[in-house]
Amino acid sequence: MPYLFYDVSRLRHRGIPKMTETILCTGNRAVCYGAIDAGCRHFFGYPITPQNDIPEYMSDELPKLGGIYKQTESEVSSINMVYGAVAAGVRAMTSTSSPGFSLMQEGISGIAAAELPAVLVDVQRGGPGLGTTQTAQMDYFQATKGGGHGGYHQIVLGPHSVQETYELVQMAFHLADVYRIMVIVLMDAILGQMVEQLKREPLDLGPVPEKDWALCGKSAKGGRRDVFSTMLLSPGQYIPYLGKMQDKYEKIEREEIRWAGLFHDDADVLLVSYGSTARITLEAVARARKESRKWGLFRPISLWPFPQEALRKAAEVCKAMVVVEDSMGQMIEDVRLAVKDQVPIHFVGTLKRHLEGPGGMIFPDQVYEEVCRWL
Amino acid sequence: MAVREEVQEKLVGFQPKLVINQPSHYCPGCQYGLLTRLLAEVIEELDIEGDIIGVSAVGCSIFTHAYLDIDFIDALHGRAPEVASGVKAAHFGKKTVFTLQGDGDLAAIGMGDLINAIARGELLTTIFLNNANYGTTGGQMAPTTIIGQKSTTTPRGRDPEVEGYPIHVAELITSLQRLVYSARCAMNTVKNVRQTKKAITKALRIQMEGLGYSFVEVLSACPSGWKLSPLDSLKWIEEKMMSEYPLGVFKDETGDAVES
Numbered sequence: 074m075p076y077l078f079y080d081v082s083r084l085r086h087r088g089i090p091k092m093t094e095t096i097l098c099t100g101n102r103a104v105c106y107g108a109i110d111a112g113c114r115h116f117f118g119y120p121i122t123p124q125n126d127i128p129e130y131m132s133d134e135l136p137k138l139g140g141i142y143k144q145t146e147s148e149v150s151s152i153n154m155v156y157g158a159v160a161a162g163v164r165a166m167t168s169t170s171s172p173g174f175s176l177m178q179e180g181i182s183g184i185a186a187a188e189l190p191a192v193l194v195d196v197q198r199g200g201p202g203l204g205t206t207q208t209a210q211m212d213y214f215q216a217t218k219g220g221g222h223g224g225y226h227q228i229v230l231g232p233h234s235v236q237e238t239y240e241l242v243q244m245a246f247h248l249a250d251v252y253r254i255m256v257i258v259l260m261d262a263i264l265g266q267m268v269e270q271l272k273r274e275p276l277d278l279g280p281v282p283e284k285d286w287a288l289c290g291k292s293a294k295g296g297r298r299d300v301f302s303t304m305l306l307s308p309g310q311y312i313p314y315l316g317k318m319q320d321k322y323e324k325i326e327r328e329e330i331r332w333a334g335l336f337h338d339d340a341d342v343l344l345v346s347y348g349s350t351a352r353i354t355l356e357a358v359a360r361a362r363k364e365s366r367k368w369g370l371f372r373p374i375s376l377w378p379f380p381q382e383a384l385r386k387a388a389e390v391c392k393a394m395v396v397v398e399d400s401m402g403q404m405i406e407d408v409r410l411a412v413k414d415q416v417p418i419h420f421v422g423t424l425k426r427h428l429e430g431p432g433g434m435i436f437p438d439q440v441y442e443e444v445c446r447w448l
Numbered sequence: 449m450a451v452r453e454e455v456q457e458k459l460v461g462f463q464p465k466l467v468i469n470q471p472s473h474y475c476p477g478c479q480y481g482l483l484t485r486l487l488a489e490v491i492e493e494l495d496i497e498g499d500i501i502g503v504s505a506v507g508c509s510i511f512t513h514a515y516l517d518i519d520f521i522d523a524l525h526g527r528a529p530e531v532a533s534g535v536k537a538a539h540f541g542k543k544t545v546f547t548l549q550g551d552g553d554l555a556a557i558g559m560g561d562l563i564n565a566i567a568r569g570e571l572l573t574t575i576f577l578n579n580a581n582y583g584t585t586g587g588q589m590a591p592t593t594i595i596g597q598k599s600t601t602t603p604r605g606r607d608p609e610v611e612g613y614p615i616h617v618a619e620l621i622t623s624l625q626r627l628v629y630s631a632r633c634a635m636n637t638v639k640n641v642r643q644t645k646k647a648i649t650k651a652l653r654i655q656m657e658g659l660g661y662s663f664v665e666v667l668s669a670c671p672s673g674w675k676l677s678p679l680d681s682l683k684w685i686e687e688k689m690m691s692e693y694p695l696g697v698f699k700d701e702t703g704d705a706v707e708s
Contacts, residue, residue, distance in 0.1 A: 115538060156527075157533060292497075302522040
């Protein structure tokens, strides 16, 4: 499938690419390439299916590049090592899957509170509980609403192809540094395991602020010291701190909205979908167009901040919306918030998979027929 | 450490320059302040204040950064060894990184973190303040609470049939290969305070020499948690804690590399 809806030139700054090669690889491998090409040399990993090939590759590759891979004793440990490493000023990351993502939430809240730039890849699997080891999109709430305590936000990016995974991982490191915030790349097992063509051309995303706050000992900072504390007990500081955080979140909500559309300008029926499910939905839309049905696809790329305004405008054009996601209905809440009751909204989710076991998938024909039935 | 000449009285104390002069939030008789001061003295004497990063833990150690003028990061509950591992890795091992953790933090929620950090071969130093209870939260039972000791969650005294036995961390971790130094000290007498300072010095030097993980457990008074006066607390350490937690060096594989 051609790389349809993400305008790469929008991302890329002027500059000569360091290397370009076109290869076949999985989404999980693209995560590794993206991280390495973004200059990440510290990875803290713990085994959990279906993301094991990320830590496996990083353990092999990073030492060759002068980097450090550490296998931790738990996801709790992974996220806290990331916390320490990014506080010391390097680009560092971890990857995990849903149960591990749950375990990381306290650490994520800590990183948010300390305003540190970190990157986390969640290759989602079915839940709740230990759930399945196979694909799902059931961590949307947890990722986009701040799964830990305290009402923080983090940028959440949802790629839909191997190429976009590679690029958004680089973008994640960039945005993390620009805003001093946690960026989550929200994938799923299909995206992690599927093989596609990847043009490995590192993005030049422009300058990021200097990390003059990094913990490196006072001698490197002319005797000045830095402290990262997330205990917010100092008198007179808590409310100003919350206000400052809110300003930052609002700036991100203004400036970091990302989405893509196909046939969305004149669609009667707009299907809203992200990640690998957007690929499935795209085929349903293509079939509809072939049969002269005016369907379109709206694909949020930044899941937080959610492209509310763009979706609201799209709702002024279309007559109905369908949310397709491999969950029992999570992103649909953001769609409803954006669209309100402008148009009727239908949902196609996990219950429409082709098998009753954990290995089932929502197929394009299922989406097509389900929407036709509803209309 | 020069005696200030303008002071005519006999100098009985001095303030290490790394100690930040501000009112302490510690309770009267608490020994966290003393431990912080010892750290300041040791860091100054080793001349590493510009290249050391401290990691404090949830509990009364969390505000150590308010009194000790070096780079600092607070870890979440139990996670100090992991955060320290991250900081150390970010500097490719080139900086000195230590954790300062209490017994609630280290011996309960963070026991796995410590053991795995040692097992992973980290080059870190952990200073473990054992005051046999959760002090910050008001004196609940910790894994280190001794048999018979009353706490707010063992109101009839710790009963081994119900609450089990105390953990001896300094001894427990000695089976881990990368741990090269494990000692238990106290701060109830001048002699013991000096011993504690020597142990901390040695522990940090072990890290600077790249020999392995070093660990110092320090028995420490918590008058508020124990519901004792500061002086009685020191007596309690001598009479009760030391029989449960004998002082000493439980592992020292440094050979001649680092003098004691």
